[in-house]
Amino acid sequence: MPELWMPGATRMDIGDHQPTDGGPAKAIGHITWDRNASAAKPAALVSYETLASYFGKNSAGQAVAPHLLWNPFTGRVTQFVPANCRSKSLVDSPGGTRTNRAGSVVLQVEALFFPYCTVDGTVYPRLVDTPCKGWPELNAWVRSWGVPDTWPMGRPVDFTSHRSETVWEKQAGWYAHAHVPENDHQDPGSWPAFTTQQQEDDMTPEQATQLKTVYDRLAVAPWTYKGAQTDRDAYNYLVNTDKNAKAAVDSVASLATKVAALEAASLSDAQLAALADKVAAAPALAEAIAEKVAAKLAARLAE
Numbered sequence: 001m002p003e004l005w006m007p008g009a010t011r012m013d014i015g016d017h018q019p020t021d022g023g024p025a026k027a028i029g030h031i032t033w034d035r036n037a038s039a040a041k042p043a044a045l046v047s048y049e050t051l052a053s054y055f056g057k058n059s060a061g062q063a064v065a066p067h068l069l070w071n072p073f074t075g076r077v078t079q080f081v082p083a084n085c086r087s088k089s090l091v092d093s094p095g096g097t098r099t100n101r102a103g104s105v106v107l108q109v110e111a112l113f114f115p116y117c118t119v120d121g122t123v124y125p126r127l128v129d130t131p132c133k134g135w136p137e138l139n140a141w142v143r144s145w146g147v148p149d150t151w152p153m154g155r156p157v158d159f160t161s162h163r164s165e166t167v168w169e170k171q172a173g174w175y176a177h178a179h180v181p182e183n184d185h186q187d188p189g190s191w192p193a194f195t196t197q198q199q200e201d202d203m204t205p206e207q208a209t210q211l212k213t214v215y216d217r218l219a220v221a222p223w224t225y226k227g228a229q230t231d232r233d234a235y236n237y238l239v240n241t242d243k244n245a246k247a248a249v250d251s252v253a254s255l256a257t258k259v260a261a262l263e264a265a266s267l268s269d270a271q272l273a274a275l276a277d278k279v280a281a282a283p284a285l286a287e288a289i290a291e292k293v294a295a296k297l298a299a300r301l302a303e
């Protein structure tokens with residue numbers, strides 16, 4: 001079983017451990033949204049200690065406590081209930097889904113943040129503009145509980161809500177509070193990219209154009225960035241190309257190991273003769289060996 005308490009997090013157990021209902025493993029992203037600031041009127045971030053003691057010790061706070069309070073400026077995390085219990089940051093109306101319990105886990109994360117908060121004199125319009133310290137560890141721990149790195153309702157990029165009871169019931173992954181049925185909150189507005197991805201943000205249109213030019217020159221099958229001919233965007237294309245390349249490298253490496261093992265084994269003359277007979281009797285096998293030799297020769301010529 002994965003760790004019930006996130007390694008490195010401060011433990012502030014508030015009790016009332018109740019099980020989840022089972023189903024697709026989920027995580028929910030929130031921001032604490034303590035103040036309403038704006039570009040014209042930024043406000044100082046509320047202290048981490050204030051929020052930790054609100055969720056951990058104040059009865060009103062405990063009643064809406066998440067699993068984790070995360071400070072994206074320092075990487076500090078405080079955990080209030082174990083992973084396999086429900087937490088309480090979602091509204092759960094009578095009937096329908098039991099939002100806080102609707103999964104094998106429903107791991108809720110409150111990022112200490114509100115739009116246009118100031119920290120050390122810098123204004124941060126969105127959560128993704130912060131250093132997002134500690135996110136890789138948090139993401140990994142949530143993943144260890146079977147929550148896949150995916151947003152069934154889309155990665156949050158603004159404060160609009162998109163809610164679908166059907167998707168919620170059937171799909172595992174990360175949901176914004178703005179994606180949860182029976183709720184009216186629109187946070188978190190943005191969320192860091194999964195750490196398994198190799199690119200922090202989506203491409204700019206200029207980058208997409210540059211990439212398209214490169215691909216066109218390489219005469220790869222035609223595609224456009226989020227265009228009509230494909231359901232994959234350029235980022236997806238890159239990620240999968242990279243995956244395929246990795247898989248190819250892995251399989252070559254394992255083949256090399258096998259070949260080395262064969263070379264290490266010394267065969268007697270009798271064994272070699274038996275092997276030759278076997279190959280001679282099986283045309284398909286002979287053909288496969290010939291192909292491998294040809295491929296090896298081709299590879300050598302290409303070097």
Ligand SMILES: [Zn+2]
Pocket residue numbers: 029030031089177185187
């Ligand atoms: Zn929320």
